[in-house]
Amino acid sequence: MSPTEAPTADTAPFDVRVLTLFPEMFPGPLGASLAGKALMDRVWTLKTVDIRDFAGDKHGTVDDSPFGGGAGMVMRPDVIDRALSATHPGPGSGRLVYLTPRGRVLDQPLVRELAAEPGLTVLCGRYEGVDQRVLEAWAPEEISLGDFVLSGGEAAAMALLDAVIRLLPGVVGKTESLEAESFETGLLEHPHYTRPQVWAGRSVPEVLLSGHHARIVDWRRAMSEDTTRWRRPDLWDRYLAAQKQEQEGRKEQP
Template identity: 40%
Template sequence: MRIDIITCLPDLFEGPLTQSIVKRSMDKGLVELEIHNLRDYSTNKHQNVDDYAFGGGAGMVLMIEPIDKCITGLKEKRDYDEVIYLTPDGETYNQSIANQLSLKENFIFLCGHYKGVDQRVRDHLVTKEISIGDYVLSGGELAAMVLADSLIRLVPGVLNDETSALSDSFQDNLLAPPVYTRPAEYKGWKIPEILTSGHEAKIEAWRNEQALKRTEERRPDLLG
């Protein structure tokens, strides 16, 4: 998988995308991730990438020309499956979308900022718009990090135990069941006896039961 992220704040990505699973995936050669500074594609000496909106109104808007130059330059080097714009009014992201996208290989993520991007970017250059929730961030950078992390962990070979991702919350529209580890008793708080029974079928049945119970209590909407 290759992910190219277009942003006017590239330094924001230095920490989150150079640690943990994301870093290991790149070290293994399973994922390529590149950050592109939108200001490098500015057409003036001050490296401006935003301007006032036609018709007036508060806030600045990212201009179409530097975005188009960046996306066009990237597309000259390879084909992309999706050009994704991170925006609060996009399709609300969930595990099902993550699973579908993880089957693809090459992505461009465009991070919005200020009041967003010139609408012509959305009309002609973007193939998919995604929101990570019904709230507004200062920019699309944090959303891009969330999207990248959720996709990268689904790439075969990234997780040491590939079955781990299959048991995550929201797979099969269920929340994950409770999990426990050593010690089996702490301050008088004991783990369920079934987990130390060694009976795999009964343990799996208990986990399914607990996943359904937790989903019914916390997210009944997932059960339709």
């Protein structure tokens, strides 16, 4: 099914399970705009799991002080294990993801991979994180939003899920909107303009008013390349390497 097709009654929704100490934070922003409409239309489903429900005492204790000393608390492996055992369906149901600064940095290729799954189970850490032993036992895919620290995994989970959900079939109306976005071609997106044609003494570039489709495509490509070169040298280097590899691959073809 293409991204422009609406889901049918026979299409299984993208099944999301979020394990968190703060289930009241969801769906939050995911309940609005495109993701919210898709949730209402059952393009995707959301189940929030309160990790405290799996604590082993009447106080709902989910954390303890770290062995070896140090500041902060660590989420207990036995509690996390019980929560995952009760809620993660296992193989064939989609990946298990743990949001952590130690993880692979989220990028658009990974977002596309996750969107191709039947669903996701997302574990949101708090405090100093989760006991390493339960991570070794369950081997979740560890993902980070970048080189900074949040108060917990919930905000990161919302960002990840928003990126994934908008790629699900039927969520975004026009396929072109997805294909032209930043990172889809390895480049940042070109500048955008709309009415009025002249604003605060600034005019829209003439090429965008020309009606010449090929010239507009060339201009947008050039702007994407210039923007990427100056703003994200790391992306630009990767883009050049990919272009070189592609050219060499063509030369090797008989």
